[in-house]
Amino acid sequence: MAPTRYTDRPIPKISLRDFEQRIDEITSELIDASENVGFFTITDHGISTADIDSMFALSQSFFSLPDEIKATVPWNPNNVGWEKNSQVRPSTGQPDTKESYQLQFGENMDGIWLDDKHINGFREKCLDFMHAVQRVSELLMRCFARGLGFPDAFFVKAHDISRANCQTTCRLLHYFALPPPAQSAAEGKTYHRAGAHADWDFLTLLFQKEGQSGLEICPGREVVTEFGIGDEWTKVEPVGGEIVCNIGDLLMSWSDDRFKSTFHRVKAPESEGDYFGDRHSIAFFNQPCKDAVIQGPGKKYPVVTGEEFNRNAMQRNFRALQEKLRALEAN
Numbered sequence: 001m002a003p004t005r006y007t008d009r010p011i012p013k014i015s016l017r018d019f020e021q022r023i024d025e026i027t028s029e030l031i032d033a034s035e036n037v038g039f040f041t042i043t044d045h046g047i048s049t050a051d052i053d054s055m056f057a058l059s060q061s062f063f064s065l066p067d068e069i070k071a072t073v074p075w076n077p078n079n080v081g082w083e084k085n086s087q088v089r090p091s092t093g094q095p096d097t098k099e100s101y102q103l104q105f106g107e108n109m110d111g112i113w114l115d116d117k118h119i120n121g122f123r124e125k126c127l128d129f130m131h132a133v134q135r136v137s138e139l140l141m142r143c144f145a146r147g148l149g150f151p152d153a154f155f156v157k158a159h160d161i162s163r164a165n166c167q168t169t170c171r172l173l174h175y176f177a178l179p180p181p182a183q184s185a186a187e188g189k190t191y192h193r194a195g196a197h198a199d200w201d202f203l204t205l206l207f208q209k210e211g212q213s214g215l216e217i218c219p220g221r222e223v224v225t226e227f228g229i230g231d232e233w234t235k236v237e238p239v240g241g242e243i244v245c246n247i248g249d250l251l252m253s254w255s256d257d258r259f260k261s262t263f264h265r266v267k268a269p270e271s272e273g274d275y276f277g278d279r280h281s282i283a284f285f286n287q288p289c290k291d292a293v294i295q296g297p298g299k300k301y302p303v304v305t306g307e308e309f310n311r312n313a314m315q316r317n318f319r320a321l322q323e324k325l326r327a328l329e330a331n
Contacts, residue, residue: 004267005231006233006234006235007232007233008234009234010037011040011234012037013041013042013043013242014026014040014041014042015042015043016044016046017044023143026143030140030147031147034147034258034260035258035259037219037262038217038221038259038260038261039245039246039247039264040245041239041243042140043242046136047132049240049241052207054125054129055126055282056209058125059173059174059280059282060174061119062101062114062122062172063172063174065118065119067084070084073101073113073114078104078108079108079167080169082099082100082102083099083100084098085098085099089195096194097178098175099173099174100171100172100173101171102172103126103130103170103172104166105161105168106161106163106164106167131161133170133205133284134161134284136243140203141154141203141286144255148296148297149297155202158289159292165291166287167288167289168284168285168286169285171283172282173279173280173283174279174280175279175281177276177278178191178268180269191268192268193265194265195265196263196264198249199246199249200248200250200309200310201287202285202287202288203245203246203247203251204245204248204284204285205243205244205284205286206281206282206283207243207281207284208238208281209281210239210240211275212275212277213238214266214267214268214269214279215236215237215238215244215281216234216236217233217234217236217246218230218231218233218262218264218265219260219263220263221252222260224252224253224301233265247261248285249313250294253294253296253309255296266281287310288306290305290306290307292305
């Protein structure tokens with residue numbers, strides 16, 4: 001395997017300080033980052049470092065449970081529940097070396113919440129954190145709406161988490177510790193933490209633990225239908241208290257390709273200087289309600305609902321995976 005090629009790219013950092021007084025300035029910075037990079041970090045967002053650390057501790061408590069307990073909340077096609085070593089990316093054709101627990105606000109979580117007898121207050125604490133992240137998301141949605149010429153509340157209404165058919169998802173993630181390269185080579189094994197992909201949601205907010213590196217980006221897409229991944233990557237190092245945000249395919253489509261959904265990955269370590277330990281992160285995927293109407297101001301793409309967009313994205317991902325697997329078999 002050829003070594004990764006890296007290049008330096010600036011990752012914009014946007015402060016949400018004094019949001020109401022600075023909304024025009026913040027909107028300008030956000031739109032510039034969305035048009036030119038597709039990734040940015042936000043600070044002064046109102047979620048304390050203590051609250052973030054507490055949520056990470058809760059997540060680690062869940063992943064420390066025996067598998068037979070985690071299996072009481074199994075993953076299902078509504079995009080909720082626990083999975084382990086089961087997500088296969090079209091870019092690799094192999095499963096990510098991780099486990100995750102996906103949570104939502106609405107009806108899809110019926111029977112999928114961990115019983116409090118295993119971790120006291122788990123559901124309540126998760127929902128408190130999810131509501132806090134949703135409030136931050138809605139500030140950014142107001143800016144995106146302004147940038148595209150929609151009313152301020154346009155995207156907020158489309159992502160109304162009080163509705164039973166909302167689809168926004170919080171994903172607790174645990175990437176397993178991996179052996180050093182020499183051991184992997186001796187065993188003839190190749191590991192992937194999260195293969196290269198673009199998110200299909202509206203906007204992703206990612207919390208990382210400082211010192212647990214691995215996130216990398218590869219910008220360059222011009223249209224949402226383009227799936228060729230470049231070969232020059234940029235590391236996005238975790239900084240405590242900051243939230244890393246990236247545009248998803250849905251917002252790229254909703255903006256008529258003006259905002260860029262960027263390929264990214266969590267790279268498996270390949271040299272002695274990389275991080276080989278357990279990696280924990282929390283991703284919050286803003287996804288519109290199932291009946292939200294999706295179409296950009298220029299009407300570049302046909303009208304779809306939020307449910308149809310997700311279904312189409314999942315089917316497209318499945319087809320790409322099948323093509324990858326056929327190519328691997330042919331070789």
